Amino acid sequence: MNLFSLTPLEIEALRLSLWVSFWAVAMSLPAGILTAWVLARLSFPGKALLNSMIHLPLVLPPVVIGYLLLVVFGRRGVVGAWLYHSLGITLAFNWKGAALAAAVMAFPLLVRAVRLSLEEVDRGLEAAARTLGARPLRVFFTITLPLIMPGIVAGTVLAFARSLGEFGATITFVSNIQGQTQTLPLALYTLTQVPNGEHGAMRLCVLSVAIGIVALMASELQAKRFAKRKSG
Amino acid sequence: MLNIHVKRRQGNFSIDAAFQSEEVGVTAIFGSSGTGKTSIINMIAGLSRPDQGRIIAGGRCLFDSAAGVDLSPERRRIGYIFQEGRLFPHLSVQANLTFGMHLTDKKRRYVHFDEVVHLLGLEHLVERRPARLSGGEKQRVAIGRALLTSPSLLLMDEPLASLDDARKDEVLPFIAKLSQSFSLPIIYVSHSLEEIFALADSMVVLDAGKVAATGSIEDVVERRDLAHLIGYADGGVMLSTTVTSHDRTKGLSELRFNGGMFRVPQLESPVGTRVRVRIKARNVALALDPPRRTSVQNILPATVKDVFTDEGPLVDVRLDIGCPLSARITLSALQDLELKPGSRIFAMIKSVSVSHSAIR
Numbered sequence: 001m002n003l004f005s006l007t008p009l010e011i012e013a014l015r016l017s018l019w020v021s022f023w024a025v026a027m028s029l030p031a032g033i034l035t036a037w038v039l040a041r042l043s044f045p046g047k048a049l050l051n052s053m054i055h056l057p058l059v060l061p062p063v064v065i066g067y068l069l070l071v072v073f074g075r076r077g078v079v080g081a082w083l084y085h086s087l088g089i090t091l092a093f094n095w096k097g098a099a100l101a102a103a104v105m106a107f108p109l110l111v112r113a114v115r116l117s118l119e120e121v122d123r124g125l126e127a128a129a130r131t132l133g134a135r136p137l138r139v140f141f142t143i144t145l146p147l148i149m150p151g152i153v154a155g156t157v158l159a160f161a162r163s164l165g166e167f168g169a170t171i172t173f174v175s176n177i178q179g180q181t182q183t184l185p186l187a188l189y190t191l192t193q194v195p196n197g198e199h200g201a202m203r204l205c206v207l208s209v210a211i212g213i214v215a216l217m218a219s220e221l222q223a224k225r226f227a228k229r230k231s232g
Numbered sequence: 233m234l235n236i237h238v239k240r241r242q243g244n245f246s247i248d249a250a251f252q253s254e255e256v257g258v259t260a261i262f263g264s265s266g267t268g269k270t271s272i273i274n275m276i277a278g279l280s281r282p283d284q285g286r287i288i289a290g291g292r293c294l295f296d297s298a299a300g301v302d303l304s305p306e307r308r309r310i311g312y313i314f315q316e317g318r319l320f321p322h323l324s325v326q327a328n329l330t331f332g333m334h335l336t337d338k339k340r341r342y343v344h345f346d347e348v349v350h351l352l353g354l355e356h357l358v359e360r361r362p363a364r365l366s367g368g369e370k371q372r373v374a375i376g377r378a379l380l381t382s383p384s385l386l387l388m389d390e391p392l393a394s395l396d397d398a399r400k401d402e403v404l405p406f407i408a409k410l411s412q413s414f415s416l417p418i419i420y421v422s423h424s425l426e427e428i429f430a431l432a433d434s435m436v437v438l439d440a441g442k443v444a445a446t447g448s449i450e451d452v453v454e455r456r457d458l459a460h461l462i463g464y465a466d467g468g469v470m471l472s473t474t475v476t477s478h479d480r481t482k483g484l485s486e487l488r489f490n491g492g493m494f495r496v497p498q499l500e501s502p503v504g505t506r507v508r509v510r511i512k513a514r515n516v517a518l519a520l521d522p523p524r525r526t527s528v529q530n531i532l533p534a535t536v537k538d539v540f541t542d543e544g545p546l547v548d549v550r551l552d553i554g555c556p557l558s559a560r561i562t563l564s565a566l567q568d569l570e571l572k573p574g575s576r577i578f579a580m581i582k583s584v585s586v587s588h589s590a591i592r
C-alpha cells in the first residue's frame with residue numbers, strides 16, 4: 001500500500017470530517033460573535049447563568065453533551081420532533097447531527113476568543129466613529145469587527161480544530177456510521193477495535209497530526225498579517 | 233451659536249454648568265483636572281447624557297430633557313477631536329479622513345477634502361497607517377477627520393496635552409486658523425493657559441463642575457477673584473493690539489494699543505495684523521522717574537488705579553496706561569515708592585517677556 005495515497009475509507013472519513021467541521025464552524029460563527037458581544041458589552045440579570053451554560057461543554061464529559069443532544073434533538077426530542085414534523089429535518093444519525101455536536105462542543109472556545117479580543121477594543125474608537133456620523137450597526141461592521149478579526153480567526157481555528165477532534169458527543173448523539181457520521185477520530189477508534197487495524201490507525205493518526213499542523217500554521221500566518229497591517 | 237445648560241451627577245461629583253458661545257471663534261473651557269471639562273463636552277457630543285438640561289448648537293436643539301429631545305451622537309453634526317486622537321488603526325490616513333465625510337449628506341458638505349489636506353499639510357501622509365504617524369501628525373489627521381464631516385461645531389478635548397512642546401508648536405497654528413477659515417465655532421478644552429491665550433477669544437472657567445466665570449479672555453484674565461483658579465503666578469493682562477511697523481535693523485515690531493505703543497521682538501505677521509499680547513504682572517516693573525539708560529524697551533506713563541496687598545510680601549498694582557495693566561512688586565518696593573491710587577508713575581515692560589506663543 002502506498003504511503004502517500006489515501007484509501008477510499010480514509011478519503012471518506014477525511015472529507016466527512018472537513019465537511020462536518022466546516023458546517024459546525026459556519027453555524028456557530030455568527031452566533032458566537034453575537035454571544036461574545038452580548039457577554040462583553042451588556043450587563044443584564046442572568047448573565048452569569050448564560051455564561052456558565054455556554055461554557056458547560058468545556059467542563060462536562062462530552063458523552064453527557066451527546067446524551068443531552070440526543071434527548072433534545074433526537075427524533076423524539078422536544079426540538080428534534082418539531083424539526084422533523086415541521087421542516088422535515090432529521091439530525092439524529094447523520095452528518096447534520098455530527099455538525100451540531102461539533103458546533104456545541106466548539107462554541108465556548110470560539111466565544112472565549114472573540115470575547116477576549118472584544119474586551120481589548122478601545123471603546124473610545126467606537127465613540128469617535130459615532131461622532132463622525134456612523135450608526136451603531138455601521139460602527140460594529142466598520143470599526144469593531146475589523147479590530148477583533150484576529151480574535152475571530154483565532155477562535156475559528158480553535159473551533160475548527162475542536163470540531164475535527166470531536167468524539168464523545170458525536171458518537172453518543174449520532175453513533176458511528178461509516179459515510180454518515182464516521183469522522184476521522186471515529187474511524188481511528190474503529191480501527192483500534194478491529195484485529196490488524198494498527199496500520200490503518202497509525203495512518204489516520206499521521207493524517208490528523210498533519211491537518212493540525214497546517215491549521216496552526218495558517219492561523220499563525222494570518223495573525224502576522226493582521227499585526228503587520230496594524231503597524232502600517 | 234452654542235447655548236448649553238446641563239446638570240449631571242457622577243457619583244458624588246455633580247456638574248451644573250451653563251454658558252453660551254459665539255457663532256465664530258474659539259471658546260475655551262478652562263479648569264484644573266477633575267473639574268468636569270471633558271464630561272461637559274461629552275454631553276455636548278452626545279457621548280454621555282445629562283440628567284437635566286438643554287443643549288442648542290448651530291440653531292438645532294440637540295438635547296432638551298423637558299421636551300424629551302436627545303439626538304444620538306451621529307445625528308448631532310458635531311466634530312470631536314479627542315486628546316488621544318483616536319484614529320482608526322486598521323484604516324489608512326485617507327480612509328480615516330473620509331470616514332465621516334462619506335457619511336455626510338453631499339448637499340450639507342461645506343468642507344472639502346483637498347482643502348483640508350492642504351490646510352493641515354497632510355499631502356504626504358494620506359497613504360500611511362496611523363501607527364506610522366508622529367503624535368503631531370496624528371492630531372492633525374484627527375482634526376481633518378472631524379472637519380470633513382462638515383460639522384456645525386467643533387469640540388477639542390486637550391488636543392495638545394499628549395504632545396511635547398515642539399509638536400504643540402506644530403499643531404497650534406493649524407488650530408488657530410480653523411475657526412476663521414471655516415467660520416466654525418470651536419469649544420477648546422484645556423488646562424493650559426498658554427494654549428488658551430494663543431487660541432481662544434473667550435473662556436469659561438470651571439470650578440468643581442460649576443461655571444466660575446465666563447467672558448472674553450481679556451476680562452477673565454484680569455479678574456483677581458479668579459486668581460486661585462487661573463493660577464496666581466500667571467496673573468496679568470491681555471492687550472489687543474495691531475502691528476504698526478517692523479524695524480528689521482533693530483529686530484523689533486511695534487504694536488499699537490488703546491493709549492500707546494508697545495515694542496516686541498520682531499513678528500512674522502504683516503503690518504495691520506491684530507495680535508494679542510499677554511503681559512504677566514510679574515514682568516512689569518515700576519519707576520517714579522523714567523529711567524534714562526536701560527535695556528527695557530517699553531516705558532509707559534501710567535496712573536495707579538488700585539493697590540492690592542492681600543498676597544503677603546507681594547503686591548499687585550493695578551495701573552491705567554490707556555488700558556488696564558497689572559504690576560507685581562514687593563511690599564518693600566511699594567513702601568519705597570509710596571504708591572497709592574492716583575500716583576503718576578512709569579511702567580517698564582521688557583519686550584522679551586512677551587513670548588511668541590503669547591501673541592496671535
